[in-house]
Amino acid sequence: MENKEEIRLMKGNEAxxxxxxxxxxxxxxxxxxxxxxxxxxxxxxxxxxxxxxMVVMQAESEVAAINMVYGGAGCGKRVMxxxxxxGISLKxxxxxxxxxxxxxxVIVNVMRGGPGLGTIxxxxxxxxxxxxxxxHGDYRLICLAPASVQEMADLMGMAFxxxxxxxxxxxxxxxxxxxxxxEKVVLPPQKPRFTExxxxxxxxxxxxGKPETRNRNQNVITSLCMDPVEMEKINEHLQExxxxxxxxxxxxxxxxxxxxxxxxxxxxxxxxxxxxxMEMARKHGIKVGLLRPxxxxxxxxxxxxxxxxxxxxxxxxxMSAGQMVEDVRLAVNGKVPVEFYGRLGGMxxxxxxxxxxLTSKFVK
Amino acid sequence: MDIQEIKRPENLIYQKPKSLLxxxxxxxxxxxxxxxxxxxxxxxxxxxxxxxxxxxxxxGCAVFAYNYVDIDWQQAxxxxxPAVATAIKRLMPDRYVFTYQGDGDLAAIGTAExxxxxxxxxxxxxxxxxxxxxxxxxxxxxxTTLKGxxxxxxxxxxxxxxxxxxxxxxxxxxxxxxxxxxxxQAVHTVAAVRKAKKALQKGFENSMLGKGTSVIEIVSTCNSxxxxxxxxxxxxxxxxxxxxxxxxxxxxxx
Numbered sequence: 001m002e003n004k005e006e007i008r009l010m011k012g013n014e015a016x017x018x019x020x021x022x023x024x025x026x027x028x029x030x031x032x033x034x035x036x037x038x039x040x041x042x043x044x045x046x047x048x049x050x051x052x053x054m055v056v057m058q059a060e061s062e063v064a065a066i067n068m069v070y071g072g073a074g075c076g077k078r079v080m081x082x083x084x085x086x087g088i089s090l091k092x093x094x095x096x097x098x099x100x101x102x103x104x105x106v107i108v109n110v111m112r113g114g115p116g117l118g119t120i121x122x123x124x125x126x127x128x129x130x131x132x133x134x135x136h137g138d139y140r141l142i143c144l145a146p147a148s149v150q151e152m153a154d155l156m157g158m159a160f161x162x163x164x165x166x167x168x169x170x171x172x173x174x175x176x177x178x179x180x181x182x183e184k185v186v187l188p189p190q191k192p193r194f195t196e197x198x199x200x201x202x203x204x205x206x207x208x209g210k211p212e213t214r215n216r217n218q219n220v221i222t223s224l225c226m227d228p229v230e231m232e233k234i235n236e237h238l239q240e241x242x243x244x245x246x247x248x249x250x251x252x253x254x255x256x257x258x259x260x261x262x263x264x265x266x267x268x269x270x271x272x273x274x275x276x277x278m279e280m281a282r283k284h285g286i287k288v289g290l291l292r293p294x295x296x297x298x299x300x301x302x303x304x305x306x307x308x309x310x311x312x313x314x315x316x317x318x319m320s321a322g323q324m325v326e327d328v329r330l331a332v333n334g335k336v337p338v339e340f341y342g343r344l345g346g347m348x349x350x351x352x353x354x355x356x357x358l359t360s361k362f363v364k
Numbered sequence: 365m366d367i368q369e370i371k372r373p374e375n376l377i378y379q380k381p382k383s384l385l386x387x388x389x390x391x392x393x394x395x396x397x398x399x400x401x402x403x404x405x406x407x408x409x410x411x412x413x414x415x416x417x418x419x420x421x422x423x424g425c426a427v428f429a430y431n432y433v434d435i436d437w438q439q440a441x442x443x444x445x446p447a448v449a450t451a452i453k454r455l456m457p458d459r460y461v462f463t464y465q466g467d468g469d470l471a472a473i474g475t476a477e478x479x480x481x482x483x484x485x486x487x488x489x490x491x492x493x494x495x496x497x498x499x500x501x502x503x504x505x506x507x508t509t510l511k512g513x514x515x516x517x518x519x520x521x522x523x524x525x526x527x528x529x530x531x532x533x534x535x536x537x538x539x540x541x542x543x544x545x546x547x548x549q550a551v552h553t554v555a556a557v558r559k560a561k562k563a564l565q566k567g568f569e570n571s572m573l574g575k576g577t578s579v580i581e582i583v584s585t586c587n588s589x590x591x592x593x594x595x596x597x598x599x600x601x602x603x604x605x606x607x608x609x610x611x612x613x614x615x616x617x618x
Contacts, residue, residue, distance in 0.1 A: 027455055055454045060480035064447040067440060067477070071420070071448035074438045077455050097441050207436035207452070209415040209459055220430045222421075222439035 006187045012152040012178040015185050016082065016108055017042035019156035020054075024191040025106075026077035027055040029068035033087045034120040035176040036110035040082070052193055062087040066094030066107075073103035074221035076199040076206030078160050082108035084176075085126050086117060088134075095169060096135030099238075100223030104163035106156070107141075108172045110179035113346030121346025122176030124268060127323035130173045131297040138235055140242045142170040142249065143296040145267040149183035151294075157188060164202070166245055173296060175319060177269035177348065251294040252303060256282070260289030262362055263307055265328050266317040267293050270349065274317050277354035284355075286363060296324070304331035313337040313362050317354055320344065337362075381405035383414060387431045394594025396584030397425060397493065399551040401432050403561045404464075404491075407568060408435060417460040417568075418452055420445040422469040425499040429464055443474025446481035449488045453571070460568050462489035468498045471507040471533045478537070485542030485576035489567035492534070492579060494609060495586040503589035507531035510608055515589070530608060534581045538614040544575035546615040550583045550606075552598040575617060583609050 010018070017039050020028060030040045040058060048054040055072075059065035065081045072079035083091060088109045098105055111126045113119040130143050142162050144155045152174060159170040199206055207219045225231045253271075256278060257263055266274040271292040281288040291307070293300050304314070313336050316325035325340040332338050341357035343349045369375065384405035391397045408414050414435055421429040423442035430437035440448040445463035453461040470478050470492050481488065497515055498504040505515040505522060508530050512521040522530070538546040545567060549560035560582060567578035583605050585597035592600060 027451060029451060055451075057450075057454065059447065060476055063444065064450075064477050064480065067444035067447035068451035070440070070444075071438060071451035072455050074448075075418075075452055075455055079451070079455075093441055094444070207418050207438055208456065209418060210434065210436050211415045218430065218434050219436045220439070221437070222430065224427060224439060 003190045005189050007184060008187060009182055009184055010149065011038055011180060011182050012146070012149045012174060013038035013110065013180070014042045015149045015152040015187070016156060016172070017046070018187050019153035020080060021046065021048045021052060022188050022190050023157040023160055024052070024078060024193045025054055025080055025160070026193055027057070027068075027072045027079040029057045029059050029065040029072070029079065029081050031059050031062045031065050031083065031087060033084045035112055035122070035179050036082050036084045036108065038179070039108065052190070054193070062090040063094065066091035066098070069105045069107075070094055070098050070101070070103065073098060073105040074101070074207050076203030076208065078164075078194070080106040080108065082110070084110050084112045085114050085123070088126060088129070092129075092135035095141070096137055096139060097223050098169050099139035099141065100137065101221050102167040103169070103221065104160070104167050105169050106159045106163055106172065107169055108174065111173065111175045113344070119346040120176070122269065122348060123319045123346055124175055124270065125320040125323065125344075126173065127296065127318070127320060130171055131299065131327070139238060140245070140297050142166065142168055142245060143173050144170065145173050145294060145296050146178055147268050147271045147292060149178065149181065149185045152178060153185050153187055162249060166241055168241065168245070173268070175268045246298040249295060250298045250300050250302070252300040253292045253294060254303075255290040257289035257291060257307060259287055261287040261312045262315060262358060263289045263291050263311050264315050264317055264354070264358070265291045265293070265304070265324070267296060267324065270317050270319055273349055273351055274354055276351035277358070280351055280355050281358055286358070288358065299327050299331070301327065301331035304328060305333070308332040308335040311336060313339065315339050315341060315358050315361065317349060317357070318342045319348065381409045383408040383434045385432055385434050389432055390428060391425065392588040394585060394587040394597060395425070396495065396551050396582060399557060400491065400493065400560070400582055401429065403551075403557070403564055405433050406561065407565050408433070411565070411568065413460050413568070416458070417462070420449045420452070420461070420463045422463070422465040423500075424466040424469050426464050426466060426493065427500070443469050443472070444477055445469065446474065446477040446486070446488070446490065450481050450484070450486045453486055453488050457487070460489070460571055462491060462568065462571070464491045465493070466499070467492070467494045467496065467506045467508040471531050475533070478533070479540070482537050482577040482579065483540045483542045485544075487571045487574055488577060489571050490577060490579045491564065491567070492581040493584045494581055495584040495589070496605065497586050497589040499586045499589050507533070508609075510604060532609065534579060534609070535614055537579050543577045543579060543615060544617040545570050545578040547579070547613045548581040548583060548609060548611050550601070550611055552585070552601060581609070583611065
C-alpha cells in the first residue's frame with residue numbers, strides 16, 4: 001500500500017476495496033455473493049489489519065454483516081459492507097435500523113439480475129429498493145451511482161464523507177458491469193483512520209463507554225420510541241434531513257445538453273453505453289444530449305425540470321423494466337414525452353439498440 | 365437509634381448501585397430481569413468499568429435495559445445482538461462488550477448469530493435470560509418452552525409432534541471450541557443471586573483475557589406470562605425448569 005496517489009489497472013470491485021482502505025475505513029463486514037466477491041477477497045489478500053488496523057470480517061450471513069455494521073457505526077467507526085441484489089434484500093431490516101438510529105455507514109450493491117436468485121449478470125433493477133427506501137418505514141439512503149472503475153474508487157471516499165456529514169447510510173449502487181470490468185484507476189493517497197479522541201470529538205453520540213470523568217449522559221443507539229408523539233417528531237426530523245440532502249447534495253454529469261433536442265437519462269454502465277449512442281445519433285444529425293445522475297437520491301429533478309422547458313423529449317435507458325423513468329417523469333411533469341428503453345434479467349443494451357429506441361420513439 | 369440515624373451514609377451497609385438509574389423499571393413484580401440488571405450495575409460499580417463497558421440490548425422485555433443501567437448501550441435488531449457485539453469488540457478490543465438476550469432473541473431468531481459469534485470465540489459476554497416464553501409480545505411459545513407448557517400460541521400445551529422439542533441451546537454452545545465459559549444460573553434465592561453474580565463477573569473478566577466467548581444463562585421466571593404469582597413462579601421454575609435446564613457450570617476453561 002502506497003502513501004501516495006497510484007495508477008493501477010483493476011476491476012471495479014478491487015477499486016472499492018483499495019479505496020476503502022485508503023479513505024481510512026475502520027471495518028468491512030461482508031458475505032460472499034457474485035458478482036462482488038472480489039471486494040472481500042481483495043481486502044483479505046491485502047490484510048489491512050496489519051497496516052492501517054482496519055478490521056475485515058467474513059460474516060455468517062448478510063444479515064449478520066449489516067448488523068456488524070450497525071454495531072461498528074454505533075461506535076463512530078467508518079464501517080462498510082458490500083453485497084449484490086439478493087444479499088442487499090437480506091440486509092434491508094438492518095439498513096432500516098441504521099437509517100432510523102441515524103448511523104453513518106457505506107453499503108455497496110453490485111447489482112445483478114433478479115427477481116429472486118435471478119442471475120449473476122448485471123442489472124439496475126434495485127433502483128426502487130435503493131432510492132425509495134427498501135426496508136420498512138420512511139427513510140432514505142444517499143445513493144451514489146458510479147459509471148467507471150475510477151468512480152468506484154472516488155465515490156467510496158465521498159460516500160463516507162456524506163454518511164458522516166448527515167449521519168445517514170450511503171449506498172454505492174453499482175452494477176455487475178462496473179464491478180467486473182477492468183480500467184485504469186488513480187487511487188487516492190492513504191488517509192489515516194480516525195483516532196479514538198477524534199471519534200469522540202466528531203461523534204459525541206458514539207457508544208465508546210460512558211466516561212466517569214467527563215460529565216455526559218449515557219449514549220444509547222436505538223431506533224425504538226414507544227410514544228407516537230415523539231416518534232412522529234423523530235420522523236419529521238429525518239424528513240428534514242432528507243430535504244437538506246436533496247437541497248445540497250445533487251450530483252450529475254451532462255454531456256451535449258446545451259443544444260440537445262433529446263436528452264438520454266441513464267446511470268452507471270448504461271450511461272457509458274448511452275454516451276456511445278449519443279455520439280452515433282449526433283453523426284446522423286440528431287441532436288442528443290446525455291444526463292447522467294451520479295446521485296440517484298437525491299435525484300437531479302431540478303435539472304431535468306429545467307431541461308424539460310426546452311428539449312423535445314427524454315429517453316430513459318436502464319437495465320430494468322423501467323424504474324428511474326418514473327422519477328424522470330415526475331420531474332418532467334408532462335411537459336414533454338418521456339420514453340423508456342430497457343433490457344432485463346442480466347441483458348445489457350447495445351448502443352445500436354439505444355439509437356434505434358431513440359429514433360423509433362422520437363424521430364420516426 | 366432512630367430512623368434518621370440509621371439512614372446516615374456511614375451507617376449504610378447496602379445501597380442501590382450507582383450505575384442503576386432511578387427510572388422505575390417496567391418489569392413485572394417478580395420478574396428476574398430486575399435482579400440481573402441490578403447485578404450488572406453492581407459489577408459495573410465494583411469493577412470500575414463504566415467507561416469501558418458497552419451493552420447490547422435485545423428485542424423483547426429487556427429492550428429497555430438502557431433505561432436502567434447507566435452505561436453506553438446499543439439496541440440491536442431482534443436476534444442480532446451477537447453480531448452487533450462482535451463488531452464493537454473487534455473495533456474496540458479494550459472494551460467490555462456484552463449482549464443481554466432473551467430466549468426468543470438468542471435461541472430462535474438469533475440462533476445463527478449466537479452460534480457463529482460463540483464459534484468464532486468472540487471475546488464477548490452473552491447473558492441469556494431463559495424464561496421459556498415470549499414476555500414482551502404477550503406470552504407466546506419460545507424455543508425453550510417446556511413440553512406441555514401452556515402459552516398463547518400453544519394454548520393446549522407444547523406438543524412435540526407439532527412444535528418440536530425445547531431447544532437446549534446452552535450445552536450446544538458449550539460444545540463449541542470458541543466458548544471458554546458456559547454456565548447456567550438462576551436468581552430465585554439469595555444464594556443463587558450470589559452465584560449468578562460471580563458467574564457474571566467471571567464472564568466480564570474473561571472478555572478481557574482473550575479466551576473466547578462466555579455464556580451465562582439465567583433460568584428465569586416470567587410470572588405474568590406464566591400466569592402465576594411471583595412465589596408460585598419460583599417454585600414452578602425449580603420443579604419444572606431446573607430438571608430440563610439444570611444449574612451449574614457446563615464448561616470452564618479456567
